[in-house]
Each structure stands twice: as structure tokens, then as C-alpha cells.
Amino acid sequence: MKRKFAPPSHCHLAARALCSIAVMLIGFSACAQNLLINGDFEAPLGTNWTVVYGTDNTSAPPYEAYGGPGDFAIAERTTFSSRNAGGMGAHLRVNNDGQMHAYFKQAVSGLTPGTSYTLSGWMKYYQGGFKLNEKVSIYFQAVGGLGTNSTMDISANDDPDNQTNLVYHQYFVTNTADANGRIEVRLHLDKHIETICCDKQYIFNGLWDDMALTLTP
Numbered sequence: 698m699k700r701k702f703a704p705p706s707h708c709h710l711a712a713r714a715l716c717s718i719a720v721m722l723i724g725f726s727a728c729a730q731n732l733l734i735n736g737d738f739e740a741p742l743g744t745n746w747t748v749v750y751g752t753d754n755t756s757a758p759p760y761e762a763y764g765g766p767g768d769f770a771i772a773e774r775t776t777f778s779s780r781n782a783g784g785m786g787a788h789l790r791v792n793n794d795g796q797m798h799a800y801f802k803q804a805v806s807g808l809t810p811g812t813s814y815t816l817s818g819w820m821k822y823y824q825g826g827f828k829l830n831e832k833v834s835i836y837f838q839a840v841g842g843l844g845t846n847s848t849m850d851i852s853a854n855d856d857p858d859n860q861t862n863l864v865y866h867q868y869f870v871t872n873t874a875d876a877n878g879r880i881e882v883r884l885h886l887d888k889h890i891e892t893i894c895c896d897k898q899y900i901f902n903g904l905w906d907d908m909a910l911t912l913t914p
Contacts, residue, residue: 729911732805732814733882736908738774738785742801746787748772749883750799764797764888771902772799778904780819780865786906789886791833800885805910808874811842816872816882818908819865822851824901832889835903839910841880842873865906871913882910 734745750765766772770792778786787801808814816839824833834850848868874880886903 731909731911732808733803733908733910736818736910738779738787738906742774746801746803748799749802764795764799768793768795768797769799770900772801778902778906780906784906786904787884787908789835789884789903791886791888791901795888797888798886800883801905802881802883804879804881806877806879808878808880810874810876810878813871813873813913814839814841814880814910815869815913816880816908816910817867817869818884819867819906820848820851820884821865821904822902823904833901834885834887834889835905836885837868837870837905837908838883838885839870839872839880840883842875844872846870846872865904880910882908884908 735742738746748766750768768791769789771788771790773788774785775788776783776785778788780786789799789801791797816837818837820835820837822833822835832852834852836848836850838845838847840846848870872880884903884905886901888901
């Protein structure tokens with residue numbers, strides 16, 4: 698006697714479709730794995746993110762800014778810099794009218810040399826108080842096989858009213874891993890010239906959150 702096979706039901710077809718979507722999502726998730734440690738800054742910075750102060754000849758544009766730990770009121774993670782209430786973000790705040798520079802950095806190793814990776818992150822600045830003839834920029838970099846690739850500068854001089862409270866925007870930059878399978882991530886604040894004013898009651902903040910280094914699709 699011949700066996701009769703019932704055609705697949707709509708439920709079975711839907712289940713198959715869901716399984717296919719799940720497989721695709723799992724594959725995408727694996728490709729989109731964040732290779733940075735503590736990219737959301739929710740854990741203490743410790744050894745995963747360190748702060749570098751002083752001259753930086755690899756900046757883009759190639760400014761030479763100076764300074765040390767005493768030139769920054771904040772060089773840590775704070776709740777002020779978080780995109781989400783109660784969270785944490787990376788935060789640099791200047792505390793005087795001089796020329797200064799600092800950046801957070803993290804080196805990612807074990808990458809495939811010559812392979813392209815995308816550095817993404819959310820960035821904004823906050824300027825409060827008074828400023829005059831001031832040039833301050835924040836940006837982030839991926840340093841790897843193609844040299845130093847940078848995001849656009851976000852500058853205090855972009856604000857004609859000298860009072861700025863921008864919302865976070867997401868930015869992207871790509872680079873390849875160098876011959877040693879390494880990319881270094883840097884989050885910069887550069888104050889390029891001295892403030893020409895007797896009134897030092899201002900604050901300038903570079904803020905970053907949810908940084909990620911992923912394999913470029």
C-alpha cells in the first residue's frame with residue numbers, strides 16, 4: 698500500500714523560515730562580534746583602556762597639543778558621558794586655559810593581518826561657560842595597517858554662540874590590521890591653542906560611549 702505524505706503545513710513552513718532567519722542572525726552576530734574589551738565602559742577601565750597625555754604627532758589633523766594629568770579635571774568613565782540613564786561612558790574634561798591633549802587607548806591584537814575592520818562609536822562634546830579664540834576638537838582613530846584613520850573632528854568653534862550641548866551621534870572609520878594583527882583604538886580631546894581671556898569659568902568635555910571594533914562586512 699502506498700503511503701501518502703501530507704504537504705507541509707503553514708506552521709511547518711513558518712518554522713522553517715524562522716530557523717533560516719535564526720541561522721542568518723547567528724552568522725551575522727558572529728561577524729559583528731565586538732573585539733574591544735569594555736567598549737561600553739560599564740566596567741572599570743583598568744588595563745583595557747588607558748589614558749595618554751601630551752604631544753601626539755599622529756593626530757589628524759596633525760596638531761601638536763601638550764599637557765599632562767593635571768590639565769584634565771576628568772579622564773575617566775562617568776555617568777555624565779553615558780548615552781543611557783544610569784550607565785557609563787568615557788569622559789575627558791579640561792580644567793585650565795592652556796594648550797593640552799589626551800586620549801584613551803586600547804590595543805586589539807590577534808586580528809588577521811591585512812583584513813579590514815570597522816571602528817564605530819557614539820561621540821559628542823559639551824561646552825559650557827565662556828570661551829574666546831578657542832580651538833578644541835574631539836575625534837577617534839583606528840591605527841593599523843593603513844596608518845592612522847580618523848573620524849571627523851567635532852570642534853568647539855562649530856558653535857557660533859559658544860554654548861553647545863550636542864546629542865550623541867554615531868561615527869564610523871575603517872582600517873586594516875597591521876602585519877602583527879593589531880589595531881589601536883584612540884579617543885582624543887585636543888585643545889590646540891591657549892584661551893585668551895581672564896575669565897576661566899568654562900568647561901569643555903569630550904564624551905564617548907558604546908565603542909565597537911568589528912570585522913568589516
